[in-house]
Amino acid sequence: MAPKGGFPALPVIEGARFAAAAAGVRYTTGRLDVALMELCAGSTVAAVFTRSATRAAPVLDGEEKLARIATGSAGSGDAGFAIIVNAGNANAFTGAAGSGSVEAVSKAVGERLGIPAGHVFMSSTGVIGEPLKHERIVAVLDGLKSDLDGAALPRAAEAIRTTDTFAKGASAEVAIGGGTVRIAGIAKGSGMIAPDMATMLVYLFTDAPIDQPLLQAMVSRASDRTFNCITVDGDTSTSDTLICGATGKAKGVARLTDAESDDARAFEKALHGVMLDLAHQVVRDGEGATKFVEVRVTGARSDEDARKVALATANSPLVKTALAGEDPNWGRIVMAVGKSGAEADRDRLAIRLGDLTIAEKGWVAEGYREEDGAAYMKRDELVIGIDLGLGDGESVVWTCDLTHQYITINADYRS
Amino acid sequence: MAPKGGFPALPVIEGARFAAAAAGVRYTTGRLDVALMELCAGSTVAAVFTRSATRAAPVLDGEEKLARIATGSAGSGDAGFAIIVNAGNANAFTGAAGSGSVEAVSKAVGERLGIPAGHVFMSSTGVIGEPLKHERIVAVLDGLKSDLDGAALPRAAEAIRTTDTFAKGASAEVAIGGGTVRIAGIAKGSGMIAPDMATMLVYLFTDAPIDQPLLQAMVSRASDRTFNCITVDGDTSTSDTLICGATGKAKGVARLTDAESDDARAFEKALHGVMLDLAHQVVRDGEGATKFVEVRVTGARSDEDARKVALATANSPLVKTALAGEDPNWGRIVMAVGKSGAEADRDRLAIRLGDLTIAEKGWVAEGYREEDGAAYMKRDELVIGIDLGLGDGESVVWTCDLTHQYITINADYRS
The missing domain is CATH 3.10.20.340 (ArgJ beta chain, C-terminal domain)
Structure with a gap:
């Protein structure tokens, strides 16, 4: 049940760039399976992770990094952020080797982009319990770096698919504080979908200038009313991750700091709309779904x-x-x-x-x-x-x- | 996955008689769809019902009758019992008409067998939400009465099937107190099967002499460890019912009154075994099951x-x-x-x-x-x-x- 009209046109989010590559993580047919997303210096990030008791290595790593960033203890000041995603292998239930893979990939991404490893988030989706051949991801990083492009979010949406039958994207523009703020998001997921974030990966980008605690609060609230309200099979993944990056590059827009302000409400409403749209697309692409x-x-x-x-x-x-x-x-x-x-x-x-x-x-x-x-x-x-x-x-x-x-x-x- | 060797030979339980008929409750192909089971005067009965919040009319009726029997307030002394079961219509979510049907059938069965209506249990399995044409059941009662036979339990097992691919029976004999006690049981169920009793109907008969509270305790305990430990689809029926009748006709066996006695333990173990066997048969017949x-x-x-x-x-x-x-x-x-x-x-x-x-x-x-x-x-x-x-x-x-x-x-x- 792909949306009529195919993948939507997404606005360019100034300060965010994207690239995708075929790394052969699991697939050998040359299909895209790795996506790199970069957020400029001065961005803020918020995230929501699966509550599974058997969370995958990248999720455990992401939780730790987010906590340090949110409390200002990451010690990396205004450095930018990166998100690296692979499809085909979930790097879940892979013991010490699993966290080793996350560490190695984070370090390699950070070195290439000039970002501290503590600002690099990794997501993995696919088979559980098989060691991730992370050297295949590292091998394509130079190419990914040179391909980074503000218009390449649709390629990233392609790369993160597993059993998805179509790539999922949604966007919004909202006028606030004398300017316009843009939101663009992509998602993947079609099975192992249930509340508390299913096998679902969601990445949202906005040029809104916004404080991290406020962005986190909005993302958590909207997640509860969108992605946590969909179910395909009642099964919950070990890997679910939603990351929202805000670059602050929207022109003429004052920084959002007060949750009760009209601007913040308008932005949150638009963010919620994008998330609901993506959540519905996940259900529409539910494995085998016809309704x-x-x-x-x-x-x-x-x-x-x-x-x-x-x-x-x-x-x-x-x-x-x-x-x-x-x-x-x-x-x-x-x-x-x-x-x-x-x-x-x-x-x-x-x-x-x-x-x-x-x-x-x-x-x-x-x-x-x-x-x-x-x-x-x-x-x-x-x-x-x-x-x-x-x-x-x-x-x-x-x-x-x-x-x-x-x-x-x-x-x-x-x- | 029907058991090898087909339906098992079941021992005759003295004091219990059975009959089945094709009443056309829903099916029009002449298949058996009504079963009548009679327990002689002096019998005791115990039962377990679904915990669904939308229990069917026969279940609500059965709970009330059991409570009155267990507390001795049924006012019917040593009268025997009857169980009447129909397949094809669950008489669930059928409003006031639903309880009217149970009342009419109970009364009609009681009149024919000389048993107070408060000692007649009804079970119905099949489609939810359609009025039960109970007059079709009443119409076959005279025939059922004249067919009653101690050896006809297998016919009752046939009649209570819906989507079951095979009839389910199990039995045990156990030597206690200088005699032999026999247990024979039948069951139906293959979908809407989940803990807290699924679309499952189970009828157990024994010639053991046993007090009602002790029989009830044993049945409840064994049910928790057998029928409440199986699941086909996680769906719980509105109609599940297990009834165990004990005629007390076993020769040379002292009445079971003490749960801690060796005889009671031996009997409970055998009862548990029969229930576990039937529960496993329900799973083996899970809709579409191959494992x-x-x-x-x-x-x-x-x-x-x-x-x-x-x-x-x-x-x-x-x-x-x-x-x-x-x-x-x-x-x-x-x-x-x-x-x-x-x-x-x-x-x-x-x-x-x-x-x-x-x-x-x-x-x-x-x-x-x-x-x-x-x-x-x-x-x-x-x-x-x-x-x-x-x-x-x-x-x-x-x-x-x-x-x-x-x-x-x-x-x-x-x-």
Whole structure:
């Protein structure tokens, strides 16, 4: 379900440059598999990482670096930043060799770009448990450096793909403080997608001048409402990473320092929009997906209860196969509500497909006709509405269907 | 994966009689879809029901009846019991009409067998949200009554099937107190299977003389260690029911009243064995299953943590598709451990396939060869061992793989 019109045009973010290369990390067909991204001196960065208990080496390294940068203890002043990403090997569960690889690549990138290694973030996505041949990445760094180009973000989006069927990009421009700020982002991810950041890599760039703590707060908040609200298979990756770099090069824009200012609100809204767009693209590219589904839960006793119901529904194999079969089998939604662990009362529960009320007050809705439900299910984009009738708790989660193609992709991904 | 040798020979349980009929509840092909089971006067019954928040009408009714029987407030003294089961319609989310159907059928069964309606348990399995045409069940009751036969339990096992590919039965005989006690059980279930009793119906019969509270305690305990340790798709049904009836007709056996006695222990062990056998059969018949998989977690900080890891692994679509693809993709097991929410330390984690150590101390095990893992994965029965290296917590869960056939069955089950 690639977006119509293909990869979008992205604005140039002054102070950020990009390059991609085919390093043969795992693939031998000459496909792009390494991306380098550079942020000029004076930039700020914020990041969000997977909460998996078996986080990959680059994630553990990134967490440490971010903490030192955020607390000003990185000791590298106004130096720029770099992000180096490889696809094909996740460098996860690779023991001491794994952190050694991150260290070696960070050092090599830093040397070439004149950036301290503590300002170089690495991300890796792909197979878990196989040593990363990091020398193959180091071998292409000189070429990457000479290719760095402010317009090459689409090539980076290509390079970070694994099972993705299309490269993902989104952007926004927002007028603030007498100038215009631009945001451009890319993402990868299509399986092992679940809240708490799935096998998802997201890189966002903006020319906004903004303090690091404020940028971090905005990114964390938006991440909770976008990437942490999508699920393809309920599986959480060991490698998820979102990094947002702000170069501060937008002309005529005063530095954002106050979260409550109109400018900061406008910027955060635009950032949230770009992240939501990318998150939806990840779901649309869910492995084998043929439907894009919004699960909207209202009337729960609490937001947390609403989220339990939304995720139980979005992750239920029986709901997801009914979606694939275009079957308005709302009984499976009742089942999912029942198993969610949230408080529910059968006789107050209402279930809707789009504007169609299917069930209410413990029974099929008066006037509901199976053929109306069946016609609705043929759409590519579906909204499942679940109202628990108990309180004000709400939650929205986006997901896709579970198809034969998911099995095909995942039953023979590695061997 | 039907058991070799087909449906097992089951011992006759004196005091219990069975019958099955084709009532056309949903199916119109003349297949058996209603089963009647009768327990003689003086029997005791125990039961376990689904914990879903959207429990079906027969489940809510059964819970109430059991509570009254257990507290002696049913007011029906030594009257016998009956169980009436239909397949094809779950009578779930059917509002007031749903409980009306249960009441009408219970009354009709009770009248024919001379049993108070409060001693008649009903179970329904099949589609959720469609009114049950209970008059079709009532219409076959006279025939069922005249067919009642102590040897007809296999016919009942046939009648309660929905998507099951084979009927499930198991039995045991155990010598206690100078006599022999017999246990015979049947079950149905193959999808919507997850802990807390899935779309699973289980009926157990024994001629043991045993007090109700003791039987209930044994059944609950064994259920936690058998049916609540299996998962096919992580989905929990609205209808799960396990009922165990004890007729007390075994000759020369003293009444079981003391849980600590050798006789009670021997009986409980046999009962547990029959339930475990049936639970395993449900997994083996998991929709589309080609592998029977034991996930054995040790070394967790607590039993609860071990269970989290076992279920996260057993329910992971990526692990289950790797099993289907016979791919020793242990990285997905690392992922599942990481997302489980249990405490884990990458550098203490060990992963085994059968006796083969694949990963330990944060890396692939020395001497592990991919071809050994690949060879192991070709077996029909697999044991995944996960040791967290942190404590004494343990858990075992049984599951199956996720195949194209699961999608085929569930993407077009109803419409």
